[in-house]
Amino acid sequence: MSEPLLVLDNVTKNYGAIEALKGISFSIGRGEVVALLGDNGAGKSTLVKIIAGGLEPTSGRMLFEGKEFLARSPAEAKAAGIETVYQDLSLCTNVDVVANFFMGREITRKVLGIPVLDERAMEVVVEKALASAGTRIPSLRTNVEHLSGGQRQAIELNRFVHWGGKLVLLDEPFAALGVEQTRRGLDMIRQVASQGIGVVIITHIMQQAFQVADRIVVIRQGVVAGDVARNKTSPDAVINMITGETLAGAGPGS
Amino acid sequence: MNPRTRHALEFVLDNLVWFMLLFVLVVFSIFIPNYFQLGIFANIIEASSVLGVMSIGLALVIIAGHMDLSVESVAALSAMAVGILFCSSGIGLGVQLHPEWLMVPVSLLLALAVGGLIGAFNGYLVVRVKMSAFIITLASYIWVRGLVLVISGGRSAQDLAPAIRWFGIQRLIGLPLTAWITIACFVVFSLIMAKTPFGRHLVMIGGNETATFRAGIRVNRNLIIAFVLAGAIAGLAGWLLAIRTSGATANLGVGLLFNAFAAVVIGGVSLKGGVGTLPGVYAGVLLLSAINTAINLMGLPANFTQVIHGLLVLAAVLLDAFKQTIRQRLA
Protein backbone atom coordinates (compact mmCIF):
# COMPACT_ATOMS: atom_id res chain seq x y z
CA MET A 1 0.00 0.00 0.00
CA SER A 2 1.14 3.55 -0.71
CA GLU A 3 1.97 5.92 2.10
CA PRO A 4 -1.02 6.80 4.27
CA LEU A 5 -2.79 10.15 3.86
CA LEU A 6 -2.73 11.06 7.52
CA VAL A 7 -0.73 9.51 10.31
CA LEU A 8 -1.42 10.30 13.95
CA ASP A 9 1.51 9.54 16.20
CA ASN A 10 0.89 9.51 19.92
CA VAL A 11 -1.33 12.60 19.90
CA THR A 12 -2.38 13.81 23.35
CA LYS A 13 -4.61 16.61 24.55
CA ASN A 14 -5.15 17.91 28.05
CA TYR A 15 -7.91 20.31 29.00
CA GLY A 16 -6.34 21.62 32.17
CA ALA A 17 -6.19 18.60 34.43
CA ILE A 18 -8.42 16.48 32.19
CA GLU A 19 -6.51 14.13 29.90
CA ALA A 20 -8.96 13.92 27.01
CA LEU A 21 -6.51 12.14 24.69
CA LYS A 22 -3.78 10.03 26.24
CA GLY A 23 -1.84 9.09 23.11
CA ILE A 24 -3.69 8.34 19.90
CA SER A 25 -1.93 6.61 17.03
CA PHE A 26 -3.53 5.40 13.84
CA SER A 27 -3.54 6.27 10.16
CA ILE A 28 -5.94 6.95 7.33
CA GLY A 29 -5.31 5.98 3.75
CA ARG A 30 -6.35 7.73 0.54
CA GLY A 31 -9.84 6.71 -0.45
CA GLU A 32 -10.32 4.95 2.84
CA VAL A 33 -13.33 5.39 5.09
CA VAL A 34 -12.50 5.10 8.76
CA ALA A 35 -15.33 4.95 11.26
CA LEU A 36 -14.30 6.42 14.59
CA LEU A 37 -16.32 4.95 17.41
CA GLY A 38 -16.35 5.38 21.14
CA ASP A 39 -18.55 6.20 24.06
CA ASN A 40 -19.61 9.76 24.91
CA GLY A 41 -16.59 11.63 26.22
CA ALA A 42 -14.10 9.19 24.72
CA GLY A 43 -12.34 12.04 22.94
CA LYS A 44 -13.56 11.67 19.35
CA SER A 45 -14.59 15.29 18.83
CA THR A 46 -11.39 16.48 20.45
CA LEU A 47 -9.37 14.42 17.99
CA VAL A 48 -11.31 15.77 15.02
CA LYS A 49 -10.78 19.33 16.16
CA ILE A 50 -7.04 18.77 16.47
CA ILE A 51 -6.79 17.48 12.91
CA ALA A 52 -9.04 20.28 11.67
CA GLY A 53 -6.99 23.06 13.23
CA GLY A 54 -9.50 24.09 15.89
CA LEU A 55 -7.39 22.82 18.79
CA GLU A 56 -3.67 22.39 19.30
CA PRO A 57 -2.53 19.01 20.57
CA THR A 58 -0.65 18.95 23.86
CA SER A 59 1.95 16.59 22.41
CA GLY A 60 2.47 14.09 19.62
CA ARG A 61 2.80 14.66 15.91
CA MET A 62 0.91 14.22 12.69
CA LEU A 63 2.04 13.46 9.16
CA PHE A 64 -0.14 14.58 6.29
CA GLU A 65 0.87 13.19 2.90
CA GLY A 66 4.14 12.13 4.48
CA LYS A 67 5.00 15.60 5.76
CA GLU A 68 4.98 16.92 9.31
CA PHE A 69 1.60 18.60 9.79
CA LEU A 70 0.03 20.86 12.36
CA ALA A 71 -2.88 23.16 11.48
CA ARG A 72 -2.85 26.22 13.69
CA SER A 73 -6.25 27.34 12.45
CA PRO A 74 -9.15 25.87 10.49
CA ALA A 75 -8.03 28.08 7.60
CA GLU A 76 -4.67 26.28 7.52
CA ALA A 77 -6.32 22.86 7.60
CA LYS A 78 -8.65 23.86 4.79
CA ALA A 79 -5.75 25.14 2.75
CA ALA A 80 -4.09 21.75 3.21
CA GLY A 81 -7.25 20.06 1.88
CA ILE A 82 -9.03 19.02 5.06
CA GLU A 83 -12.80 19.59 5.16
CA THR A 84 -14.73 19.19 8.39
CA VAL A 85 -18.37 18.78 9.31
CA TYR A 86 -18.64 19.51 13.02
CA GLN A 87 -20.97 17.87 15.49
CA ASP A 88 -22.62 21.18 16.34
CA LEU A 89 -23.46 22.53 12.93
CA SER A 90 -21.40 25.37 11.53
CA LEU A 91 -23.95 27.39 9.64
CA CYS A 92 -24.72 31.07 9.89
CA THR A 93 -28.48 30.98 10.22
CA ASN A 94 -28.77 34.73 9.60
CA VAL A 95 -27.79 34.44 5.93
CA ASP A 96 -29.13 32.39 3.04
CA VAL A 97 -28.23 28.96 1.71
CA VAL A 98 -25.91 30.28 -0.97
CA ALA A 99 -23.96 32.43 1.47
CA ASN A 100 -23.48 29.43 3.76
CA PHE A 101 -22.41 27.14 0.99
CA PHE A 102 -19.69 29.56 -0.07
CA MET A 103 -18.76 30.78 3.41
CA GLY A 104 -15.21 32.10 3.18
CA ARG A 105 -14.79 31.04 -0.46
CA GLU A 106 -17.16 33.38 -2.25
CA ILE A 107 -17.01 33.71 -6.01
CA THR A 108 -16.23 37.31 -6.88
CA ARG A 109 -15.72 39.41 -9.93
CA LYS A 110 -13.77 42.64 -10.05
CA VAL A 111 -15.63 45.88 -10.46
CA LEU A 112 -13.18 48.78 -10.65
CA GLY A 113 -10.64 46.52 -9.02
CA ILE A 114 -12.91 45.78 -6.05
CA PRO A 115 -14.04 42.20 -5.46
CA VAL A 116 -17.81 42.02 -5.71
CA LEU A 117 -19.90 38.96 -4.84
CA ASP A 118 -21.08 37.13 -7.93
CA GLU A 119 -24.42 35.98 -6.57
CA ARG A 120 -25.66 34.52 -9.83
CA ALA A 121 -22.61 32.33 -10.35
CA MET A 122 -22.76 31.08 -6.76
CA GLU A 123 -26.45 30.33 -6.97
CA VAL A 124 -25.95 28.23 -10.09
CA VAL A 125 -23.27 26.15 -8.38
CA VAL A 126 -25.37 25.57 -5.26
CA GLU A 127 -28.40 24.67 -7.32
CA LYS A 128 -26.40 22.08 -9.21
CA ALA A 129 -24.75 20.65 -6.11
CA LEU A 130 -28.03 20.27 -4.24
CA ALA A 131 -29.86 18.84 -7.23
CA SER A 132 -27.24 16.18 -7.87
CA ALA A 133 -27.43 15.16 -4.22
CA GLY A 134 -31.22 15.06 -4.38
CA THR A 135 -31.61 17.64 -1.65
CA ARG A 136 -34.71 19.77 -1.95
CA ILE A 137 -34.71 23.21 -0.41
CA PRO A 138 -37.58 25.52 -1.36
CA SER A 139 -35.51 28.63 -1.99
CA LEU A 140 -31.76 29.09 -1.94
CA ARG A 141 -32.37 32.67 -0.90
CA THR A 142 -34.15 31.89 2.36
CA ASN A 143 -32.15 32.39 5.50
CA VAL A 144 -31.02 29.14 7.03
CA GLU A 145 -32.87 29.95 10.27
CA HIS A 146 -36.08 29.05 8.44
CA LEU A 147 -34.86 25.58 7.46
CA SER A 148 -35.33 22.31 9.32
CA GLY A 149 -32.53 20.48 11.11
CA GLY A 150 -32.38 17.91 8.32
CA GLN A 151 -32.13 20.55 5.61
CA ARG A 152 -29.35 22.27 7.52
CA GLN A 153 -27.37 19.10 7.86
CA ALA A 154 -27.91 18.39 4.18
CA ILE A 155 -26.38 21.76 3.32
CA GLU A 156 -23.28 20.93 5.33
CA LEU A 157 -22.96 17.51 3.73
CA ASN A 158 -23.35 18.89 0.24
CA ARG A 159 -20.82 21.54 1.07
CA PHE A 160 -18.06 19.06 1.86
CA VAL A 161 -18.90 16.90 -1.13
CA HIS A 162 -18.64 19.94 -3.35
CA TRP A 163 -15.35 21.23 -1.96
CA GLY A 164 -13.82 17.79 -1.67
CA GLY A 165 -10.18 18.26 -0.81
CA LYS A 166 -8.04 15.37 0.37
CA LEU A 167 -9.44 14.42 3.74
CA VAL A 168 -12.92 14.81 5.12
CA LEU A 169 -13.79 14.70 8.82
CA LEU A 170 -17.41 14.10 9.76
CA ASP A 171 -18.44 14.37 13.40
CA GLU A 172 -21.84 12.67 13.80
CA PRO A 173 -23.10 14.09 10.52
CA PHE A 174 -26.40 12.26 10.41
CA ALA A 175 -27.78 13.10 13.83
CA ALA A 176 -30.63 15.20 12.43
CA LEU A 177 -31.34 13.20 9.30
CA GLY A 178 -34.15 10.82 8.47
CA VAL A 179 -33.71 7.30 7.15
CA GLU A 180 -33.74 8.20 3.48
CA GLN A 181 -31.45 11.19 3.90
CA THR A 182 -29.03 9.13 5.94
CA ARG A 183 -28.87 6.51 3.23
CA ARG A 184 -28.07 9.25 0.74
CA GLY A 185 -25.47 10.64 3.08
CA LEU A 186 -23.75 7.27 3.32
CA ASP A 187 -23.81 7.02 -0.48
CA MET A 188 -22.17 10.43 -0.67
CA ILE A 189 -19.42 9.26 1.63
CA ARG A 190 -18.66 6.22 -0.52
CA GLN A 191 -18.74 8.38 -3.60
CA VAL A 192 -16.31 10.86 -2.06
CA ALA A 193 -14.00 8.05 -0.97
CA SER A 194 -14.05 6.54 -4.45
CA GLN A 195 -12.44 9.78 -5.67
CA GLY A 196 -9.46 8.99 -3.47
CA ILE A 197 -10.44 11.25 -0.60
CA GLY A 198 -9.86 9.92 2.89
CA VAL A 199 -12.89 10.02 5.19
CA VAL A 200 -13.15 9.89 8.96
CA ILE A 201 -16.69 9.50 10.18
CA ILE A 202 -17.76 9.56 13.80
CA THR A 203 -21.02 7.87 14.52
CA HIS A 204 -22.87 6.29 17.37
CA ILE A 205 -24.78 3.92 15.19
CA MET A 206 -22.99 0.64 14.69
CA GLN A 207 -25.02 -0.22 11.61
CA GLN A 208 -23.87 2.97 9.86
CA ALA A 209 -20.26 2.23 10.66
CA PHE A 210 -20.51 -1.24 9.22
CA GLN A 211 -22.36 0.01 6.17
CA VAL A 212 -19.84 2.63 5.14
CA ALA A 213 -16.44 2.03 6.72
CA ASP A 214 -13.39 0.14 5.49
CA ARG A 215 -11.85 0.25 8.93
CA ILE A 216 -13.15 0.75 12.40
CA VAL A 217 -11.15 2.57 15.04
CA VAL A 218 -12.43 2.54 18.59
CA ILE A 219 -11.37 5.13 21.15
CA ARG A 220 -11.90 4.49 24.81
CA GLN A 221 -10.92 6.99 27.49
CA GLY A 222 -8.47 8.76 25.25
CA VAL A 223 -6.64 5.75 23.83
CA VAL A 224 -7.15 3.58 20.78
CA ALA A 225 -8.92 0.49 22.05
CA GLY A 226 -9.29 -1.18 18.68
CA ASP A 227 -8.28 -0.72 15.05
CA VAL A 228 -9.69 -3.40 12.78
CA ALA A 229 -10.75 -3.90 9.19
CA ARG A 230 -14.52 -3.96 8.95
CA ASN A 231 -14.66 -7.36 7.32
CA LYS A 232 -12.57 -8.87 10.10
CA THR A 233 -14.83 -7.92 12.97
CA SER A 234 -18.46 -7.88 14.06
CA PRO A 235 -20.76 -5.36 15.73
CA ASP A 236 -20.68 -7.34 18.93
CA ALA A 237 -16.91 -7.34 19.03
CA VAL A 238 -16.83 -3.59 18.41
CA ILE A 239 -19.35 -2.94 21.16
CA ASN A 240 -17.12 -4.83 23.53
CA MET A 241 -14.17 -2.67 22.50
CA ILE A 242 -16.22 0.45 23.16
CA THR A 243 -17.38 -0.63 26.58
CA GLY A 244 -14.04 -2.18 27.53
CA GLU A 245 -15.06 -5.79 27.99
CA THR A 246 -12.26 -7.56 26.17
CA LEU A 247 -13.19 -10.45 23.99
CA ALA A 248 -10.93 -12.81 22.15
CA GLY A 249 -9.96 -11.43 18.76
CA ALA A 250 -11.25 -7.93 19.39
CA GLY A 251 -8.31 -6.43 21.23
CA PRO A 252 -5.99 -3.65 20.01
CA GLY A 253 -3.77 -4.18 17.05
CA SER A 254 -4.32 -5.51 13.56
CA MET B 1 -51.02 32.04 2.65
CA ASN B 2 -50.32 32.44 -1.04
CA PRO B 3 -46.78 33.34 -2.14
CA ARG B 4 -47.86 36.78 -3.36
CA THR B 5 -49.12 38.03 0.01
CA ARG B 6 -46.19 36.36 1.66
CA HIS B 7 -43.72 38.17 -0.51
CA ALA B 8 -45.53 41.44 0.03
CA LEU B 9 -45.48 40.90 3.77
CA GLU B 10 -41.79 40.07 3.77
CA PHE B 11 -41.08 43.16 1.74
CA VAL B 12 -42.93 45.30 4.26
CA LEU B 13 -41.12 43.65 7.17
CA ASP B 14 -37.72 44.13 5.54
CA ASN B 15 -38.39 47.79 4.87
CA LEU B 16 -40.58 48.57 7.85
CA VAL B 17 -38.56 51.56 8.97
CA TRP B 18 -38.93 53.23 5.56
CA PHE B 19 -42.68 52.81 5.79
CA MET B 20 -42.59 54.27 9.28
CA LEU B 21 -40.60 57.24 7.98
CA LEU B 22 -43.11 57.77 5.18
CA PHE B 23 -46.00 57.48 7.61
CA VAL B 24 -44.49 59.95 10.03
CA LEU B 25 -43.74 62.45 7.25
CA VAL B 26 -47.30 62.22 5.93
CA VAL B 27 -48.84 62.60 9.37
CA PHE B 28 -46.64 65.57 10.25
CA SER B 29 -47.33 67.16 6.87
CA ILE B 30 -51.06 66.92 7.45
CA PHE B 31 -51.22 68.01 11.06
CA ILE B 32 -48.34 70.41 11.55
CA PRO B 33 -48.67 73.74 9.78
CA ASN B 34 -45.66 74.60 7.62
CA TYR B 35 -44.22 71.08 7.82
CA PHE B 36 -44.87 70.23 4.23
CA GLN B 37 -42.26 72.22 2.31
CA LEU B 38 -39.15 71.16 0.50
CA GLY B 39 -37.06 73.30 2.80
CA ILE B 40 -38.15 71.24 5.77
CA PHE B 41 -37.23 67.99 4.10
CA ALA B 42 -33.86 69.40 3.14
CA ASN B 43 -33.49 70.51 6.73
CA ILE B 44 -34.26 67.01 8.00
CA ILE B 45 -31.49 65.58 5.84
CA GLU B 46 -29.07 68.38 6.65
CA ALA B 47 -29.64 68.22 10.39
CA SER B 48 -28.96 64.50 10.46
CA SER B 49 -25.65 64.43 8.61
CA VAL B 50 -23.38 64.12 11.65
CA LEU B 51 -25.65 61.58 13.33
CA GLY B 52 -25.95 59.66 10.08
CA VAL B 53 -22.23 59.22 9.59
CA MET B 54 -21.71 58.20 13.20
CA SER B 55 -24.51 55.64 12.95
CA ILE B 56 -22.78 53.90 10.05
CA GLY B 57 -19.71 53.04 12.12
CA LEU B 58 -21.75 51.99 15.10
CA ALA B 59 -23.97 49.80 12.91
CA LEU B 60 -20.98 48.04 11.32
CA VAL B 61 -19.61 46.97 14.67
CA ILE B 62 -23.02 45.93 16.04
CA ILE B 63 -23.82 43.92 12.91
CA ALA B 64 -20.48 42.14 13.38
CA GLY B 65 -21.71 41.14 16.85
CA HIS B 66 -19.83 43.69 18.95
CA MET B 67 -20.32 47.17 20.32
CA ASP B 68 -18.67 50.58 20.13
CA LEU B 69 -19.72 53.08 22.76
CA SER B 70 -16.76 55.34 22.05
CA VAL B 71 -17.94 56.85 18.74
CA GLU B 72 -19.33 60.02 20.29
CA SER B 73 -16.15 60.88 22.20
CA VAL B 74 -14.00 59.93 19.23
CA ALA B 75 -15.95 62.35 17.04
CA ALA B 76 -15.47 65.05 19.68
CA LEU B 77 -11.72 64.43 19.83
CA SER B 78 -11.39 64.56 16.06
CA ALA B 79 -13.42 67.76 15.94
CA MET B 80 -11.27 69.27 18.67
CA ALA B 81 -8.06 68.31 16.88
CA VAL B 82 -9.30 69.96 13.70
CA GLY B 83 -10.60 72.94 15.67
CA ILE B 84 -7.36 73.56 17.54
CA LEU B 85 -5.28 73.43 14.38
CA PHE B 86 -7.48 75.27 11.93
CA CYS B 87 -9.56 77.70 14.00
CA SER B 88 -8.37 81.28 14.30
CA SER B 89 -9.91 82.30 17.63
CA GLY B 90 -10.38 80.83 21.09
CA ILE B 91 -7.81 78.09 21.59
CA GLY B 92 -7.42 77.72 17.82
CA LEU B 93 -3.86 77.98 16.57
CA GLY B 94 -4.97 79.26 13.20
CA VAL B 95 -2.55 77.14 11.20
CA GLN B 96 -2.50 78.33 7.59
CA LEU B 97 -1.59 76.16 4.65
CA HIS B 98 -0.93 77.29 1.08
CA PRO B 99 -2.75 76.81 -1.12
CA GLU B 100 -5.72 77.14 1.21
CA TRP B 101 -7.59 74.13 -0.10
CA LEU B 102 -4.78 71.97 1.25
CA MET B 103 -6.36 72.42 4.68
CA VAL B 104 -9.31 70.30 3.54
CA PRO B 105 -7.47 67.01 2.95
CA VAL B 106 -5.10 67.64 5.84
CA SER B 107 -7.89 68.29 8.36
CA LEU B 108 -9.89 65.36 7.00
CA LEU B 109 -6.96 62.97 7.21
CA LEU B 110 -6.23 64.19 10.72
CA ALA B 111 -9.82 63.50 11.80
CA LEU B 112 -9.83 60.05 10.17
CA ALA B 113 -6.46 59.17 11.66
CA VAL B 114 -7.43 60.18 15.19
CA GLY B 115 -10.60 58.08 14.90
CA GLY B 116 -8.89 55.16 13.21
CA LEU B 117 -6.19 55.02 15.88
CA ILE B 118 -8.67 54.84 18.72
CA GLY B 119 -10.66 52.29 16.73
CA ALA B 120 -7.52 50.19 16.33
CA PHE B 121 -6.87 50.45 20.06
CA ASN B 122 -10.44 49.31 20.83
CA GLY B 123 -10.27 46.54 18.27
CA TYR B 124 -6.96 45.26 19.51
CA LEU B 125 -8.15 44.97 23.11
CA VAL B 126 -11.48 43.44 22.18
CA VAL B 127 -10.31 41.00 19.52
CA ARG B 128 -6.77 40.07 20.49
CA VAL B 129 -6.91 40.43 24.24
CA LYS B 130 -10.50 39.14 24.20
CA MET B 131 -11.96 41.74 26.53
CA SER B 132 -15.62 42.70 26.47
CA ALA B 133 -16.34 45.27 23.77
CA PHE B 134 -18.88 46.90 26.03
CA ILE B 135 -16.34 47.54 28.78
CA ILE B 136 -13.44 48.52 26.52
CA THR B 137 -15.43 50.99 24.46
CA LEU B 138 -17.17 52.35 27.55
CA ALA B 139 -13.71 53.07 28.92
CA SER B 140 -12.78 54.75 25.64
CA TYR B 141 -16.00 56.74 25.74
CA ILE B 142 -14.81 58.14 29.07
CA TRP B 143 -11.07 58.61 28.53
CA VAL B 144 -11.37 60.03 25.04
CA ARG B 145 -13.85 62.64 26.27
CA GLY B 146 -11.40 63.29 29.09
CA LEU B 147 -8.69 63.85 26.53
CA VAL B 148 -10.89 66.40 24.77
CA LEU B 149 -11.22 68.28 28.06
CA VAL B 150 -7.49 68.05 28.70
CA ILE B 151 -6.30 69.34 25.33
CA SER B 152 -8.90 72.09 25.24
CA GLY B 153 -8.57 73.07 28.87
CA GLY B 154 -12.36 73.17 28.84
CA ARG B 155 -12.31 76.07 26.40
CA SER B 156 -13.39 76.22 22.81
CA ALA B 157 -11.98 76.93 19.37
CA GLN B 158 -13.91 79.21 17.00
CA ASP B 159 -13.78 80.48 13.44
CA LEU B 160 -12.81 77.47 11.40
CA ALA B 161 -10.77 78.19 8.28
CA PRO B 162 -13.14 79.26 5.47
CA ALA B 163 -11.68 76.69 3.08
CA ILE B 164 -12.95 73.91 5.34
CA ARG B 165 -16.18 75.62 6.28
CA TRP B 166 -16.97 75.87 2.58
CA PHE B 167 -18.32 72.28 2.77
CA GLY B 168 -21.04 73.40 5.15
CA ILE B 169 -21.98 76.45 3.11
CA GLN B 170 -21.74 75.41 -0.52
CA ARG B 171 -25.01 73.85 -1.65
CA LEU B 172 -25.83 71.33 -4.35
CA ILE B 173 -29.50 70.78 -5.21
CA GLY B 174 -30.62 72.43 -1.98
CA LEU B 175 -28.34 70.46 0.33
CA PRO B 176 -24.98 71.50 1.75
CA LEU B 177 -22.00 69.37 0.71
CA THR B 178 -21.75 67.97 4.24
CA ALA B 179 -25.15 66.32 3.76
CA TRP B 180 -24.00 64.88 0.45
CA ILE B 181 -20.96 63.45 2.18
CA THR B 182 -23.26 61.60 4.56
CA ILE B 183 -25.42 60.31 1.72
CA ALA B 184 -22.32 59.20 -0.17
CA CYS B 185 -21.08 57.36 2.93
CA PHE B 186 -24.37 55.52 3.23
CA VAL B 187 -24.27 54.52 -0.43
CA VAL B 188 -20.66 53.34 -0.28
CA PHE B 189 -20.97 51.42 2.97
CA SER B 190 -24.32 49.92 1.99
CA LEU B 191 -22.64 48.56 -1.13
CA ILE B 192 -19.67 47.28 0.85
CA MET B 193 -21.94 45.47 3.29
CA ALA B 194 -24.27 43.99 0.69
CA LYS B 195 -21.97 43.29 -2.24
CA THR B 196 -18.45 42.52 -1.08
CA PRO B 197 -16.99 39.47 0.66
CA PHE B 198 -15.84 41.72 3.52
CA GLY B 199 -19.40 42.90 4.21
CA ARG B 200 -20.80 39.41 3.86
CA HIS B 201 -18.18 38.11 6.29
CA LEU B 202 -19.01 40.77 8.89
CA VAL B 203 -22.68 39.78 8.76
CA MET B 204 -21.81 36.09 9.08
CA ILE B 205 -19.37 36.74 11.93
CA GLY B 206 -22.18 38.55 13.73
CA GLY B 207 -24.43 35.57 13.11
CA ASN B 208 -22.14 32.73 14.16
CA GLU B 209 -18.53 33.57 14.87
CA THR B 210 -17.52 29.96 15.47
CA ALA B 211 -18.89 28.86 12.11
CA THR B 212 -17.01 31.60 10.25
CA PHE B 213 -13.79 30.76 12.07
CA ARG B 214 -14.17 27.11 11.15
CA ALA B 215 -14.88 28.07 7.55
CA GLY B 216 -11.45 29.68 7.44
CA ILE B 217 -12.59 33.31 7.48
CA ARG B 218 -10.05 35.54 9.19
CA VAL B 219 -12.41 36.57 11.94
CA ASN B 220 -9.98 38.59 14.04
CA ARG B 221 -8.68 40.57 11.12
CA ASN B 222 -12.18 41.39 9.92
CA LEU B 223 -13.30 42.45 13.38
CA ILE B 224 -10.30 44.71 13.90
CA ILE B 225 -10.97 46.33 10.54
CA ALA B 226 -14.58 46.88 11.63
CA PHE B 227 -13.42 48.66 14.79
CA VAL B 228 -10.91 50.77 12.86
CA LEU B 229 -13.63 51.69 10.37
CA ALA B 230 -16.04 52.61 13.16
CA GLY B 231 -13.36 54.84 14.66
CA ALA B 232 -12.41 56.46 11.36
CA ILE B 233 -16.06 57.04 10.49
CA ALA B 234 -16.59 58.61 13.91
CA GLY B 235 -13.59 60.81 13.05
CA LEU B 236 -15.37 61.86 9.86
CA ALA B 237 -18.47 62.63 11.92
CA GLY B 238 -16.25 64.82 14.11
CA TRP B 239 -14.91 66.64 11.04
CA LEU B 240 -18.48 67.34 9.92
CA LEU B 241 -19.34 68.45 13.43
CA ALA B 242 -16.46 70.92 13.45
CA ILE B 243 -17.66 72.34 10.13
CA ARG B 244 -21.23 72.55 11.35
CA THR B 245 -20.31 74.49 14.49
CA SER B 246 -17.39 76.26 12.83
CA GLY B 247 -15.15 75.09 15.62
CA ALA B 248 -15.17 72.82 18.62
CA THR B 249 -16.21 73.03 22.25
CA ALA B 250 -15.23 70.67 25.02
CA ASN B 251 -18.73 69.20 25.29
CA LEU B 252 -19.27 69.01 21.54
CA GLY B 253 -21.58 66.21 20.48
CA VAL B 254 -22.63 65.12 23.96
CA GLY B 255 -25.66 62.85 23.68
CA LEU B 256 -25.00 61.85 20.07
CA LEU B 257 -24.14 58.31 21.12
CA PHE B 258 -27.65 57.66 22.35
CA ASN B 259 -29.18 59.13 19.23
CA ALA B 260 -26.91 56.98 17.09
CA PHE B 261 -27.92 53.99 19.13
CA ALA B 262 -31.57 54.82 18.71
CA ALA B 263 -31.15 55.30 14.96
CA VAL B 264 -29.33 51.99 14.58
CA VAL B 265 -31.91 50.02 16.57
CA ILE B 266 -34.87 51.77 14.96
CA GLY B 267 -33.20 51.08 11.62
CA GLY B 268 -33.58 47.36 12.23
CA VAL B 269 -30.11 46.40 13.44
CA SER B 270 -30.33 43.72 16.10
CA LEU B 271 -28.10 44.08 19.14
CA LYS B 272 -27.56 40.31 18.96
CA GLY B 273 -25.53 40.90 15.81
CA GLY B 274 -25.79 39.60 12.28
CA VAL B 275 -29.02 41.40 11.45
CA GLY B 276 -29.60 44.78 9.83
CA THR B 277 -28.78 46.85 6.78
CA LEU B 278 -27.35 50.33 6.36
CA PRO B 279 -30.21 51.71 4.25
CA GLY B 280 -32.44 50.80 7.19
CA VAL B 281 -30.12 52.66 9.53
CA TYR B 282 -30.33 55.74 7.31
CA ALA B 283 -34.12 55.57 7.47
CA GLY B 284 -33.79 55.37 11.25
CA VAL B 285 -31.58 58.47 11.23
CA LEU B 286 -34.05 60.38 9.06
CA LEU B 287 -36.95 59.25 11.22
CA LEU B 288 -35.32 60.68 14.34
CA SER B 289 -34.50 63.87 12.50
CA ALA B 290 -38.06 64.19 11.15
CA ILE B 291 -39.42 63.89 14.66
CA ASN B 292 -36.95 66.47 16.01
CA THR B 293 -37.98 68.87 13.30
CA ALA B 294 -41.64 68.35 14.15
CA ILE B 295 -40.95 69.03 17.82
CA ASN B 296 -39.16 72.24 16.87
CA LEU B 297 -41.97 73.40 14.62
CA MET B 298 -44.62 72.70 17.21
CA GLY B 299 -42.65 74.83 19.63
CA LEU B 300 -42.42 72.06 22.22
CA PRO B 301 -39.56 72.40 24.70
CA ALA B 302 -36.49 70.60 23.35
CA ASN B 303 -36.44 68.42 26.44
CA PHE B 304 -39.32 66.49 24.96
CA THR B 305 -37.03 65.18 22.28
CA GLN B 306 -35.20 62.97 24.70
CA VAL B 307 -38.39 61.43 26.06
CA ILE B 308 -39.63 60.73 22.57
CA HIS B 309 -36.32 59.24 21.46
CA GLY B 310 -36.33 56.93 24.44
CA LEU B 311 -39.84 55.77 23.69
CA LEU B 312 -38.88 55.28 20.05
CA VAL B 313 -36.00 52.99 20.97
CA LEU B 314 -38.34 51.02 23.18
CA ALA B 315 -40.86 50.82 20.36
CA ALA B 316 -38.14 49.71 17.95
CA VAL B 317 -37.03 46.88 20.21
CA LEU B 318 -40.61 45.70 20.71
CA LEU B 319 -41.18 45.95 16.99
CA ASP B 320 -38.09 43.84 16.38
CA ALA B 321 -39.46 41.10 18.62
CA PHE B 322 -42.82 41.37 16.88
CA LYS B 323 -41.20 41.07 13.45
CA GLN B 324 -39.39 37.94 14.63
CA THR B 325 -42.68 36.27 15.55
CA ILE B 326 -44.27 37.14 12.23
CA ARG B 327 -41.21 35.84 10.39
CA GLN B 328 -41.39 32.57 12.28
CA ARG B 329 -45.02 32.22 11.21
CA LEU B 330 -44.05 32.93 7.61
CA ALA B 331 -41.31 30.34 7.55
Ligand SMILES: Nc1ncnc2c1ncn2[C@@H]1O[C@H](COP(=O)(O)OP(=O)(O)O)[C@@H](O)[C@H]1O
Ligand atom coordinates in the same frame (compact mmCIF):
# COMPACT_ATOMS: atom_id res chain seq x y z
N1 LIG C 1 -13.44 22.51 25.90
C1 LIG C 1 -13.28 21.53 26.82
N2 LIG C 1 -12.85 21.85 28.05
C2 LIG C 1 -12.69 20.88 28.98
N3 LIG C 1 -12.94 19.57 28.78
C3 LIG C 1 -13.39 19.20 27.56
C4 LIG C 1 -13.60 20.17 26.52
N4 LIG C 1 -14.06 19.53 25.42
C5 LIG C 1 -14.12 18.21 25.76
N5 LIG C 1 -13.73 18.01 27.04
C6 LIG C 1 -13.62 16.73 27.74
O1 LIG C 1 -12.79 15.89 26.99
C7 LIG C 1 -13.32 14.58 26.93
C8 LIG C 1 -13.54 14.18 25.49
O2 LIG C 1 -14.60 14.95 24.93
P1 LIG C 1 -15.05 14.83 23.41
O3 LIG C 1 -13.85 14.88 22.56
O4 LIG C 1 -16.12 15.81 23.15
O5 LIG C 1 -15.68 13.34 23.39
P2 LIG C 1 -16.64 12.64 22.34
O6 LIG C 1 -16.75 13.49 21.12
O7 LIG C 1 -15.97 11.34 22.10
O8 LIG C 1 -17.96 12.45 23.01
C9 LIG C 1 -14.58 14.59 27.77
O9 LIG C 1 -14.26 14.15 29.05
C10 LIG C 1 -14.98 16.03 27.78
O10 LIG C 1 -15.66 16.33 28.97
Ligand SMILES: [Mg+2]
Ligand atom coordinates in the same frame (compact mmCIF):
# COMPACT_ATOMS: atom_id res chain seq x y z
MG1 LIG D 1 -18.43 14.34 20.17
